[in-house]
Amino acid sequence: MRSDITWTTATIRAIRDVTPTIRQFDIAPDSGVPVWAPGSHIDIGVVIDGRADLRSYSLVGEPDGAVYRIAVKRDDQGRGGSRAMHALREGARVSVSSAKNHFELEFSRPDYLLVAGGIGITPMLGMAATLLRRGMSFRFLYAARSREELAFLPELSAQLGDKLAVFVSSEGRRLDFASEIARLDPEGQLYLCGPMRLLDAARSAWAESGRKTSGLRYETFGSSGRFAPQAFRVRTSPQGIEVLVPENKTMLDALVEAGVDVMWDCRRGECGLCVLNVLESSSEIDHRDVFFSEHEREENKRICACVSRAVGGVIVVDTAYRSVDLAADARKEAAISA
Ligand SMILES: Cc1cc2nc3c(=O)[nH]c(=O)nc-3n(C[C@H](O)[C@H](O)[C@H](O)COP(=O)(O)OP(=O)(O)OC[C@H]3O[C@@H](n4cnc5c(N)ncnc54)[C@H](O)[C@@H]3O)c2cc1C
Structure with a gap:
């Protein structure tokens, strides 16, 4: 694609x-x-x-x-x-x-809040270095479960000094998004890369602060769900094809390999191109995307096939694919050009 x-x-x-x-x-x-x-x-x-x-x-x-x-x-x-x-x-x-x-830093804002969770530190290092070099106003919040997971900490501390705040949950220090966002200039932007739980917390604090959604920018590395991945079956409508999705494969890959016509692009639950309508599901759905709102995820009416999964059982989806009558199309074209 x-x-x-x-x-x-x-x-x-x-x-x-x-x-x-x-x-x-x-x-x-x-x-x-x-x-x-x-x-x-x-x-x-x-x-x-x-x-x-x-x-x-x-x-x-x-x-x-x-x-x-x-x-x-x-x-x-x-x-x-x-x-x-x-x-x-x-x-x-x-x-x-x-x-x-897909995670571009705008340079037009008066203030920035950079937030990294765990391995989500990787894209944030370059952002911090660039903002620092340009003399722009920012703070950098770095969260991890344990101190040994804080990659690049010595370099970051030396470079950023008191612009950097570290939150290690095993040491009882948790990031409070509401107060951090309150310190950010009203025209400032928040850039976040980290696990879904961190992003969910940032998104709800951002919404509660009443700021414009365009001020919150993020990238996830995809796919950490609420349940461990397990095998399930997906049945497509209207074709009636049934495919096993093993625990080590995404629903999108299983469908594509079975010859089902599905569109996709980002493959990390962000762009929404692979969204399928859910007609029925015998089990819970583990939404691993960042495309849907909390409300849409609770409704369980649609699923991002590239990252999200059913928690066992069978899920029936509408792939929106309708077979094309090529002969009828050719007859129509011939009639138009005649
Ligand atoms: C834009 C972008 C940037 C990235 N940058 C980095 C980076 O800087 N550093 C880095 O380490 N990684 C990064 N990643 C993630 C990286 O691409 C890989 O996903 C990662 O290395 C894990 O690969 P894997 O094959 O070991 O695990 P994957 O199979 O990709 O699994 C990762 C996690 O996904 C879940 N999972 C496993 N199987 C499935 C399944 N079938 N369906 C749904 N979920 C499943 C599990 O929770 C697992 O822990 C980035 C990803 C993206 C999209």
């Missing part, structure tokens, strides 16, 4: 562990590194159980013209992409896409 990106082969130049589970990679593309803006990410080709796949990684810091720097958290519950990344060694050859940016 995407045609605006280019691919190149690249070499892993350097690897460094920044926490026990987060590993930093410096990747030198054969075709050089074009300039990119903070918030950008690249896709990288990974091989999982002998099968080629892609994973996205935000670019760390600011462009240096020599390498793409990324930091990857090993997710032992995931489908294997991060484990494949951690298995790479210096000198390995990989394929990388050009940088894409």
